[in-house]
Every structure is written in structure tokens, then in C-alpha cells.
Amino acid sequence: xxxxxxxxxxxxxxxxxxxxxxxxxxxxxxxxxxxxxxxxxxxxxxxxxxxxxxxxxxxxxxxxxxxxxxxxxxxxxxxxxxxxxxxxxxxxxxxxxxxxxxxxxxxxxxxxxxxxxxxxxxxxxxxxxxxxxxxxxxxxxxxxxxxxxxxxxxxxxxxxxxxxxxxxxxxxxx
Amino acid sequence: xxxxxxxxxxxxxxxxxxxxxxxxxxxxxxxxxxxxxxxxxxxxxxxxxxxxxxxxxxxxxxxxxxxxxxxxxxxxxxxxxxxxxxxxxxxxxxxxxxxxxx
Amino acid sequence: xxxxxxxxxxxxxxxxxxxxxxxxxxxxxxxxxxxxxxxxxxxxxxxxxxxxxxxxxxxxxxxxxxxxxxxxxxxxxxxxxxxxxxxxxxxxxxxxxxxxxxxxxxxxxxxxxxxxxxxxxxxxxxxxxxxxxxxxxxxxxxxxxxxxxxxxxxxxxxxxxxxxxxxxxxxxxxxxxxxxxxxxxxxxxxxxxxxxxxxxxxxxxxxxxxxxxxxxxxxxxxxxxxxxxxxxxxxxxxxxxxxxxxxxxxxxxxxxxxxxxxxxxxxxxxxxxxxxxxxxxxxxxxxxxxxxxxxxxxxxxxxxxxxxxxxxxxxxxxxxxxxxxxxxxxxxxxxxxxxxxxxxxxxxxxxxxxxxxxxxxxxxxxxxxxxxxxxxxxxxxxxxxxxxxxxxxxxxxxxxxxxxxxxxxx
Numbered sequence: 035x036x037x038x039x040x041x042x043x044x045x046x047x048x049x050x051x052x053x054x055x056x057x058x059x060x061x062x063x064x065x066x067x068x069x070x071x072x073x074x075x076x077x078x079x080x081x082x083x084x085x086x087x088x089x090x091x092x093x094x095x096x097x098x099x100x101x102x103x104x105x106x107x108x109x110x111x112x113x114x115x116x117x118x119x120x121x122x123x124x125x126x127x128x129x130x131x132x133x134x135x136x137x138x139x140x141x142x143x144x145x146x147x148x149x150x151x152x153x154x155x156x157x158x159x160x161x162x163x164x165x166x167x168x169x170x171x172x173x174x175x176x177x178x179x180x181x182x183x184x185x186x187x188x189x190x191x192x193x194x195x196x197x198x199x200x201x202x203x204x205x206x207x208x
Numbered sequence: 209x210x211x212x213x214x215x216x217x218x219x220x221x222x223x224x225x226x227x228x229x230x231x232x233x234x235x236x237x238x239x240x241x242x243x244x245x246x247x248x249x250x251x252x253x254x255x256x257x258x259x260x261x262x263x264x265x266x267x268x269x270x271x272x273x274x275x276x277x278x279x280x281x282x283x284x285x286x287x288x289x290x291x292x293x294x295x296x297x298x299x300x301x302x303x304x305x306x307x308x309x310x
Numbered sequence: 311x312x313x314x315x316x317x318x319x320x321x322x323x324x325x326x327x328x329x330x331x332x333x334x335x336x337x338x339x340x341x342x343x344x345x346x347x348x349x350x351x352x353x354x355x356x357x358x359x360x361x362x363x364x365x366x367x368x369x370x371x372x373x374x375x376x377x378x379x380x381x382x383x384x385x386x387x388x389x390x391x392x393x394x395x396x397x398x399x400x401x402x403x404x405x406x407x408x409x410x411x412x413x414x415x416x417x418x419x420x421x422x423x424x425x426x427x428x429x430x431x432x433x434x435x436x437x438x439x440x441x442x443x444x445x446x447x448x449x450x451x452x453x454x455x456x457x458x459x460x461x462x463x464x465x466x467x468x469x470x471x472x473x474x475x476x477x478x479x480x481x482x483x484x485x486x487x488x489x490x491x492x493x494x495x496x497x498x499x500x501x502x503x504x505x506x507x508x509x510x511x512x513x514x515x516x517x518x519x520x521x522x523x524x525x526x527x528x529x530x531x532x533x534x535x536x537x538x539x540x541x542x543x544x545x546x547x548x549x550x551x552x553x554x555x556x557x558x559x560x561x562x563x564x565x566x567x568x569x570x571x572x573x574x575x576x577x578x579x580x581x582x583x584x585x586x587x588x589x590x591x592x593x594x595x596x597x598x599x600x601x602x603x604x605x606x607x608x609x610x611x612x613x614x615x616x617x618x619x620x621x622x623x624x625x626x627x628x629x630x631x632x633x634x635x636x637x638x639x640x641x642x643x644x645x646x647x648x649x650x651x652x653x654x655x656x657x658x659x660x661x662x663x664x665x666x667x668x669x670x671x672x673x674x675x676x677x678x679x680x681x682x683x684x685x686x687x688x689x690x691x692x693x694x695x696x697x698x699x700x701x702x703x704x705x706x707x708x709x710x711x712x713x714x715x716x717x718x719x720x
Contacts, residue, residue: 037335042210046218053222056241057229063463067410069241070456076248079218082210083259088251088272090445095276098452098485100244100283102478105459107287108237109471111294122232123303129231137224141217149261152212158263161441161501170266177270184277191281199288201295 473554583609
């Protein structure tokens with residue numbers, strides 16, 4: 035058992051434990067805090083994959099923005115009278131079975147793929163990787179159009195979120 | 209070294225847990241948390257495939273960037289919807305929001 | 311390279327551990343742990359010194375003496391403060407969420423200490439020379455926002471929750487111009503690694519303050535707002551929202567929040583000196599490495615003094631003025647700067663080095679003049695003021711007719 039495998043197992047255990055906590059806590063703020071722990075564990079996995087830039091982006095975007103948005107929305111929409119009611123709806127058993135089915139199908143069908151147990155062949159130079167990614171995002175033969183589409187998508191989401199969540203002025207029916 | 213299968217199994221398990229969260233939770237925001245878990249599982253998968261099978265190409269990372277962007281946009285709009293519904297109806301449970309027009 | 315004490319001690323320790331029969335990997339891990347522990351311990355000790363500097367500096371600015379009883383020049387005062395804080399009762403409000411309440415101050419200090427892993431003290435004294443060092447520091451800064459949220463919510467106190475919401479709004483708003491102005495030295499040095507940025511300002515290059523002074527100003531103002539230091543200290547305005555999100559904290563937990571704030575401003579002072587003023591670079595720093603450490607510490611101390619100075623000089627900014635400043639002034643300005651500098655760089659790519667430096671400097675100054683001129687004109691148009699004169703000398707500037715939206719105090 036090599037040290038890097040031990041590190042991976044620790045990271046994977048952290049991710050899976052926090053993910054189970056996210057979907058089973060009835061207190062939503064605890065679930066959101068466990069989500070932050072999960073996202074941090076996923077950033078660790080990214081570091082193991084030598085995708086350092088994406089680990090940092092994961093922390094900045096997911097933990098620094100999305101998790102905070104979720105926590106603020108939970109605080110705005112919670113009922114004030116103590117909320118330890120049942121977290122699951124009536125489909126728990128079927129949901130669990132379906133999740134299990136999906137996992138088993140994925141893993142089992144991947145075992146038929148010859149490269150399933152592939153090891154790392156070549157090393158990457160992370161400085162060149164980032165420079166390459168950046169230049170590809172802005173080149174016509176590269177991925178310029180996806181980057182522009184992503185920007186437009188973010189702009190549309192920004193405008194939509196502002197318009198939807200703006201407080202209702204006077205036409206509120208009570 | 210770590211074989212590729214470990215990353216894929218981890219991503220599959222995370223995806224399954226997220227799927228369970230989406231299907232089995234009452235609160236709408238808890239469903240969004242499950243969606244976030246699924247998107248993270250997809251990211252792990254993409255980056256694992258990029259690193260192991262084609263590290264000199266850039267397409268794996270471009271796809272990861274797109275998944276990040278889509279996740280951020282969808283969470284923003286989803287939470288805006290939840291807050292707007294809460295303002296009108298004081299409810300954030302997916303079971304109770306079952307009328308198309310009220 | 312000169313005399314390198316850290317290298318000598320590390321070699322001796324490594325030989326010692328190898329002699330005891332530890333494997334190569336275990337030796338490396340132990341050495342890295344010792345290094346990390348040393349950096350964290352030194353930084354926490356620096357915090358003690360920083361409280362003394364703060365109190366003495368504040369006192370001198372306010373024309374008084376400051377602590378001078380406990381030890382020579384009051385140097386033992388911070389230790390007395392720490393002892394007082396440690397012996398206070400460790401409370402927890404009723405109904406507070408235990409885990410979040412205990413964890414929030416720890417997370418605050420944790421996020422600041424993490425940033426010191428990538429800061430180069432000299433050419434070889436760096437924790438981890440990441441290729442994405444600058445982005446790592448940005449990520450760590452955005453991690454500290456979580457602690458504000460947790461502190462405000464877990465105190466079970468609606469005022470602390472309001473303070474936490476305002477604090478989070480301020481922090482995430484000012485992350486945008488902070489990241490954008492951090493990208494300017496990254497672009498000038500063609501690399502995101504922190505040590506590469508310092509070396510790009512070294513042999514043959516100029517300090518980036520000469521090439522991008524506007525970026526330095528935007529970075530400095532955003533850093534002040536990120537830390538929550540005055541004039542942006544709405545997060546803990548003692549006279550307004552009664553200490554904001556950490557109102558329910560006492561004793562050592564409050565001490566940890568203070569430590570996080572002071573260390574955060576020290577970190578930003580260190581970053582300012584690294585990104586714009588050459589870090590450990592200076593005359594003869596190549597031959598004597600310890601001289602690089604001295605330069606770095608001098609530059610960082612100068613910027614920390616500027617931060618204290620600005621705290622004691624400017625009045626507090628209101629929350630709506632804060633948001634206006636960010637979204638209507640700093641974000642467009644930093645975006646235009648970030649778009650214009652690569653254009654200038656491309657346009658002058660075939661000319662001499664000094665032409666490129668001069669062109670970037672000119673672009674920065676012109677943009678600053680235009681931006682500040684427009685802001686001043688907008689301000690003049692919005693707040694008409696009348697000068698009250700006495701025998702021809704202006705003695706006061708009075709607001710003409712107080713408009714409703716300017717006079718609402720926080």
C-alpha cells in the first residue's frame with residue numbers, strides 16, 4: 035500500500051462520509067456545512083489528479099460562492115420554529131434502490147472496458163497545461179465558442195436570478 | 209500508483225449518493241445539494257479521464273470548465289426560484305408545492 | 311547562494327533521521343511537518359507583535375503614548391492581553407449550534423495560515439512552490455468567508471446574523487476587484503507561481519508598481535475591504551452594529567477572530583510587497599540570501615504600517631457607499647485595466663523594455679486620471695456643497711440641502 039494510495043483513501047473516505055451526511059441530515063445548515071466538507075475533499079482528489087488549477091477553482095467557485103449562496107438561501111427560507119422534522123419523503127426506499135442500481139450498473143459495465151485499470155503513463159507539466167488551456171480557450175480552432183457561450187450563460191443566469199428574486203413591490207396577494 | 213478504476217468507482221459512488229439525495233429529500237434546497245454532489249462526481253470523472261488517457265489534450269479540462277459554469281448558473285437561478293416561491297407561499301418543501309396555478 | 315541556515319539545519323535533521331533508520335519518504339514527511347509547524351508558530355508569534363504595533367501606532371496617531379507600563383515601551387503588553395483573554399470565561403450562548411460556534415474562529419485562523427504556505431520569504435524559503443500560487447491565495451481568502459457566515463448564524467442572535475449577512479456581502483463583493491487586480495501581476499510575469507512573479511521583477515525587470523500602479527491601488531483598497539479593516543470595518547463597527555458577527559464570542563475565541571483579522575492584513579501587506587514591490591528582491595539579494603529576508607520584512611512592515619495608518623485616518627464607510635464603490639467604480643475600472651494592459655503589451659511587443667514599461671505606466675496613469683476625474687465629477691454633481699467662508703478664508707464645507715438618501719445613518 036503506497037503512501038499516495040493511503041492519501042487517496044483518506045480523501046475518498048472524507049468525500050463519501052460527508053456526502054452521506056449531506057443527504058441524511060434533517061438540519062439543512064448542517065447539510066450545507068457537510069457539503070462544504072465534501073467539496074473540500076473533492077478539491078483534494080483534484081490535487082491527487084495533478085489538476086492543481088481545478089482544485090483551486092473548485093475552492094473559489096464552489097466553496098467560496100456556491101456554498102455561500104446555498105447557506106444564505108437556507109437562512110432566508112427556513113421556518114423559524116425549530117425544524118427537526120423528517121428529512122425524507124415517501125420514496126426513500128425506491129430512491130435508495132435506484133441509487134444502488136445506478137452505482138452497480140456503472141461500475142459493473144466499466145469492468146468490461148479494457149482500460150479500466152489503467153495507470154498513469156506520462157507526466158504533465160502543470161505550467162504548460164494552464165498556458166495551453168488558456169490559449170485554447172481563445173483560439174478560433176480551439177474552444178473559443180464554448181467559452182463565449184459559457185459567458186453568455188452566466189450573464190443570462192445573473193439577470194434571471196436578479197429578476198426572479200427581486201422583492202415583490204405592491205402586487206402581493208395576502 | 210492509483211489505478212483509474214479507483215477514481216471511477218469514487219465518482220460512481222458520489223453520483224449514487226447525490227441521486228439518492230435528489231430523489232429522497234423533501235426540501236427543495238436539499239435537492240439542490242444532491243445535484244451539486246452529482247455535478248462534482250462528473251467533474252472527478254472528467255478530470256480522471258483527462259489525466260489518465262489524454263493528458264496532452266485540453267478537451268477534458270474544457271468540459272470540466274463548462275460543468276463548473278453550468279453548476280454555478282443553475283444554483284443561482286434555482287435558489288432565486290426557491291426564494292421567490294418562499295416569499296409568496298412560505299413553503300420550501302417539494303411535496304407541498306404541487307399546484308401548477310394558485 | 312550564500313549562507314542558508316535553513317538548508318544547513320534541514321540537512322542535519324535529515325541525516326539524523328536517516329541515521330535512525332527512517333525511510334526516505336518518512337524523513338521528507340517529518341521535515342515538511344516541522345517546516346509547516348515552524349511557519350505557523352512564527353506567524354502566531356508575529357501576531358503578538360502586531361497587536362503591540364497596532365496599539366502603539368494608534369496611540370501615536372491620536373497624540374497619546376499608548377501602553378508603556380508593562381515592560382520597556384510596553385512590549386510585554388500583548389502577553390498581558392493574551393493572558394487576560396485566556397483566563398476569561400468560555401461561554402456559549404443558549405441555543406447556539408455547538409459545532410459551528412466552536413469551529414468558526416478556528417476556520418478563520420485556518421484560512422489565513424493556509425496562505426502562508428506559498429509566500430516566499432527568500433529565494434528558497436518557500437513552503438510549497440505551487441504553479442498556481444496566486445490563485446491558491448485567492449481561494450484561501452474566499453474560504454475565510456465561510457467562517458464569518460458560521461459565526462453569525464451559530465450565535466443564535468439576530469443582530470449577529472444581520473452582521474454576518476452584511477459581512478458576507480462585503481467580502482464576496484470585494485473579492486471580484488481583488489482577483490482581477492491580482493491577475494495583473496500574473497499577466498505581467500506570465501506565470502501564476504508566486505516565486506516566479508518575484509523573480510520576474512528581479513534580474514532585468516522593474517518592480518510591477520512602476521508598470522501597474524493603478525492595479526496596486528485597486529488591490530490595496532480591495533484588500534482593506536476583504537480583511538474588514540477600516541475604513542471598511544462595518545463588520546465589527548463597535549459603535550454601530552455592536553461588533554457584528556462576533557458579538558457573542560468572548561475570551562480566546564474572540565482573540566482568535568482578532569488574530570485572524572490582524573494576520574490577514576499582515577498577509578495582504580506581504581502579498582502587496584511580493585506582487586508589486588519585488589518581494590525579497592533588492593540590491594545584493596542574490597549573493598546574500600538573508601538580505602532578501604530583510605528586504606521582504608522591511609517592505610511588509612511598511613505596508614502594514616500603511617494599513618494601520620489608513621485605519622486611523624479615514625472615517626467609516628457606509629454599507630451602501632461601500633457597495634456603490636465596489637460595483638460602480640472598482641469592478642469596471644479593474645476590468646478595463648485588465649483588458650487594456652494585454653493590448654498595450656501586444657502593441658509594444660517588439661520594442662525595447664523601457665518603452666513597454668513606459669507605455670504600461672502611461673496607460674495606468676491615464677486610466678486613473680479618467681476614472682478618478684469621472685468619480686469626482688459625479689460626486690460633485692450629487693452632493694452640492696457650499697463653502698462657508700469667514701473673511702475670505704474657507705472654514706467649513708456644508709451640505710446644501712440634505713437629500714433623504716444621503717442622510718440615513720446606518
